[in-house]
Amino acid sequence: MEINWDAFLAPYAQAVEELKVKLRGIRKQYRQGNTHVPIEFVTGRVKPADSILAKADLRHIALENLESEMQDIAGLRIMCQFVEDIQDVVKMLKKRKDFTIIDEKDYVMHKKESGYRSYHVVIEYPVQLINGEKKILAEIQIRTLAMNFWATIEHSLNYKYQDELPQEISERLERAAEAAFQLDEEMSQIREEIQEAQHLFSY
Numbered sequence: 747m748e749i750n751w752d753a754f755l756a757p758y759a760q761a762v763e764e765l766k767v768k769l770r771g772i773r774k775q776y777r778q779g780n781t782h783v784p785i786e787f788v789t790g791r792v793k794p795a796d797s798i799l800a801k802a803d804l805r806h807i808a809l810e811n812l813e814s815e816m817q818d819i820a821g822l823r824i825m826c827q828f829v830e831d832i833q834d835v836v837k838m839l840k841k842r843k844d845f846t847i848i849d850e851k852d853y854v855m856h857k858k859e860s861g862y863r864s865y866h867v868v869i870e871y872p873v874q875l876i877n878g879e880k881k882i883l884a885e886i887q888i889r890t891l892a893m894n895f896w897a898t899i900e901h902s903l904n905y906k907y908q909d910e911l912p913q914e915i916s917e918r919l920e921r922a923a924e925a926a927f928q929l930d931e932e933m934s935q936i937r938e939e940i941q942e943a944q945h946l947f948s949y
């Protein structure tokens with residue numbers, strides 16, 4: 747099957763641009779209020795054609811079924827300061843009326859074998875095209891800065907070694923993921939203690 751990639755990817759690119767604006771808008775709204783801002787920053791990307799083909803091959807996805815079976819052609823990431831922020835962001839996403847959540851995976855509480863943690867939400871997002879509405883799938887990954895730090899480096903190392911890292915290295919990366927998570931928990935603890943102290947002083 748011959749795919750016209752520009753045409754195929756256009757609605758995904760449109761969705762990523764719109765969702766970046768919308769999710770960054772949430773951050774702006776929080777900043778205007780006098781409350782803690784649960785979103786630190788937002789990124790987005792469209793999966794390049796060569797990566798789509800490689801993944802389709804690996805996962806045995808027929809090219810005819812890309813739209814329904816590859817959920818991360820449009821990808822968004824929301825980075826949070828604290829682990830607790832992740833649930834707040836997910837709750838907020840669930841209340842929105844501009845897309846539907848069709849799947850979620852909690853790799854924050856249930857880490858992957860690699861050590862990876864993040865909360866994944868798959869949404870169905872309607873894009874308005876000149877010839878009507880098209881619903882596309884997009885994957886939103888919600889994670890802390892520490893989880894993002896680990897995932898970014900682990901991904902680039904795995905990429906360099908074509909996913910064939912020696913066992914010993916994989917084990918060290920897993921321990922590094924645990925260290926990142928402990929750092930997250932320590933930051934939450936520190937924050938909690940500061941809040942308690944502020945509460946006491948305000949009387």
Ligand code: GTP
Nearest residue numbers: 801805818851858860861862866896897898900901
């Ligand atoms: P694929 O989407 O086919 O990869 O499998 P899946 O749907 O079972 O995966 P899942 O939804 O759990 O995760 C997909 C995405 O999460 C990947 O494209 C990565 O962005 C991220 N991810 C998952 N596991 C890891 C990991 O071990 N390391 C890093 N760096 N990222 C991961």
Ligand code: MG
Nearest residue numbers: 816817818885
């Ligand atoms: Mg997936």
